[in-house]
Amino acid sequence: MSIVLDVRDVWKAYGDLQVLKGVTFDVGETEVKVVFGPSGSGKSTLLRCINMLDPPDKGEVFLRGQSLMAKDANLNMLRARIGMVFQQFNLFSHLKALDNVTIGPMKVLGVEKEEAIERAHIAIDQVHMTEWIEHYPAQLSGGQQQRIGIARALAMDPDVILFDEPTSALDPELIGEVLQVMLDIAKAGTTMIVVTHEMGFARAVASEMYFMDKGVIVEKGTPKHFFTNPEHERVRQFLLRLEVLYGGHDQE
Amino acid sequence: MTDFGDMHGFIPLQGGLWSYLDELGQSFLITLELYIVGLVIGFALGLTFAIMRQFGGRFLSKIAVGYIEIIRGTPLITQVLIIYAIPVFINAAGIANLQLDWYLYYIDSQGRIAITLNWSILASMLGLGINSAAYQAEYMRGAFASITTGQLQAATSIGMTRMQSIRHVVLPQGLRRAIPAWSNEAAYLPKYTVVAIWVGVMEFLNMAKTVVAQTFLSVEVYLIVAFCFFALITFVSRLLDYVHKKTKIPGV
Numbered sequence: 001m002s003i004v005l006d007v008r009d010v011w012k013a014y015g016d017l018q019v020l021k022g023v024t025f026d027v028g029e030t031e032v033k034v035v036f037g038p039s040g041s042g043k044s045t046l047l048r049c050i051n052m053l054d055p056p057d058k059g060e061v062f063l064r065g066q067s068l069m070a071k072d073a074n075l076n077m078l079r080a081r082i083g084m085v086f087q088q089f090n091l092f093s094h095l096k097a098l099d100n101v102t103i104g105p106m107k108v109l110g111v112e113k114e115e116a117i118e119r120a121h122i123a124i125d126q127v128h129m130t131e132w133i134e135h136y137p138a139q140l141s142g143g144q145q146q147r148i149g150i151a152r153a154l155a156m157d158p159d160v161i162l163f164d165e166p167t168s169a170l171d172p173e174l175i176g177e178v179l180q181v182m183l184d185i186a187k188a189g190t191t192m193i194v195v196t197h198e199m200g201f202a203r204a205v206a207s208e209m210y211f212m213d214k215g216v217i218v219e220k221g222t223p224k225h226f227f228t229n230p231e232h233e234r235v236r237q238f239l240l241r242l243e244v245l246y247g248g249h250d251q252e
Numbered sequence: 253m254t255d256f257g258d259m260h261g262f263i264p265l266q267g268g269l270w271s272y273l274d275e276l277g278q279s280f281l282i283t284l285e286l287y288i289v290g291l292v293i294g295f296a297l298g299l300t301f302a303i304m305r306q307f308g309g310r311f312l313s314k315i316a317v318g319y320i321e322i323i324r325g326t327p328l329i330t331q332v333l334i335i336y337a338i339p340v341f342i343n344a345a346g347i348a349n350l351q352l353d354w355y356l357y358y359i360d361s362q363g364r365i366a367i368t369l370n371w372s373i374l375a376s377m378l379g380l381g382i383n384s385a386a387y388q389a390e391y392m393r394g395a396f397a398s399i400t401t402g403q404l405q406a407a408t409s410i411g412m413t414r415m416q417s418i419r420h421v422v423l424p425q426g427l428r429r430a431i432p433a434w435s436n437e438a439a440y441l442p443k444y445t446v447v448a449i450w451v452g453v454m455e456f457l458n459m460a461k462t463v464v465a466q467t468f469l470s471v472e473v474y475l476i477v478a479f480c481f482f483a484l485i486t487f488v489s490r491l492l493d494y495v496h497k498k499t500k501i502p503g504v
Contacts, residue, residue: 051409053405053408053409076411076412076413077411078411079408079409079410079411080410080411081411082409083409083410084406084409084410086402086405086406088400088402090400090402090403090405090406091403091406092403092406092407092420092421093403093425093501094421094424094425094428094501103420104410104411104412107412107416107420108410108411108412108416109411136501136502136503137503138501138502138503139502139503149406152406152410153410156410156411
């Protein structure tokens with residue numbers, strides 16, 4: 001299996017606060033990695049370092065062998081191959097849903113308008129938002145906006161998609177529709193890195209899970225490993241607390 | 253010999269003031285000219301400085317701040333006078349020999365020369381434009397800053413360059429949001445065009461002064477001047493209200 005993303009020894013500090021302290025891992029084709037842990041552990045920062053929204057202080061990130069840190073790297077083109085889905089959706093509010101999805105392929109990838117619309121329709125069908133393509137983001141619910149956000153990422157046909165707590169800002173009723181979409185695309189073979197505390201999702205499709213705390217990956221393992229017998233006490237406690245809080249609403 | 257007897261009575265608008273209609277009309281056209289060109293120069297320059305200040309690096313944004321502070325900190329009239337005097341200075345200092353007595357004109361309905369452009373008018377337009385730019389820049393920057401960084405991050409993460417993000421995400425939303433504040437400038441600028449009197453432009457107020465000197469109908473004439481400005485400004489405000497409504501993003 002080819003390695004899509006290779007993250008090596010990434011360090012990141014904000015002022016005096018060391019948020020990431022040497023994170024290393026890789027992601028292979030079609031794998032789904034779930035990163036979880038307490039808030040402040042650096043999970044979101046890690047994602048933002050990967051696509052260089054906030055470049056790391058030390059360390060390197062390789063996308064299919066190409067370093068994002070190289071001086072002559074075409075960062076914009078590399079970023080176009082890394083999709084991102086945000087906690088706050090971040091749709092372009094002046095564009096209809098369809099245009100939100102076509103603008104990336106058209107303006108960044110130089111795709112012709114008709115083909116971009118084709119692509120957009122396919123992506124929007126995948127997220128089950130076909131009747132809403134003429135609506136503006138402000139006219140959509142959070143779950144609908146997030147699904148368009150996922151379509152926007154899919155339409156770029158990226159090598160990997162990063163999900164930064166995609167359901168954390170959603171009402172409980174809306175979480176399900178977004179998780180379902182994520183499950184579908186995971187099963188369809190999309191390479192994903194997902195920061196989330198939706199353990200049901202992890203249990204269903206994660207190839208590997210990483211527990212992060214205070215800027216380091218404390219434990220790596222399969223879902224089975226984590227849910228039957230985690231190594232560290234810290235992990236055990238965290239999972240227990242999640243169980244207590246979310247036990248009732250766990251999706252399959 | 254003029255009869256000064258009924259100066260205190262109501263003097264109807266026939267005979268007396270009607271004969272000045274042509275001149276007043278021409279001079280009002282000059283005022284319109286000053287206004288529109290000044291506003292357009294102000295918009296182009298203002299947009300540039302707003303983008304420089306909000307999105308330029310440290311260097312560009314410092315230049316923009318410097319410009320805005322200097323222009324807003326000095327009177328419009330000194331700016332116009334200085335611009336007007338620059339070529340005079342250049343000639344006197346022997347640096348070059350610039351022609352200042354040129355003019356563009358048309359022949360009006362009574363066969364007289366009606367000047368549309370000369371150095372005084374051009375200097376006034378430049379002064380008004382450079383001045384207006386500083387205020388417009390701030391209105392627009394305020395609107396740009398109100399666009400969430402989240403959308404900009406989304407634009408970056410799909411691979412847009414800085415310029416593309418500005419063009420496709422910031423400007424479409426920012427310019428719309430700036431309309432209410434910007435219409436302040438559009439409404440004030442006609443009133444400021446009167447500074448052109450100081451460099452000898454025969455604009456509306458200047459012509460009105462001449463008519464008063466010849467007819468002694470000061471109250472009537474200045475009321476007409478006030479009313480014409482009122483009509484112009486009301487028209488512009490209504491127009492901008494309409495534009496604002498028509499360009500509203502649904503749901504926002």
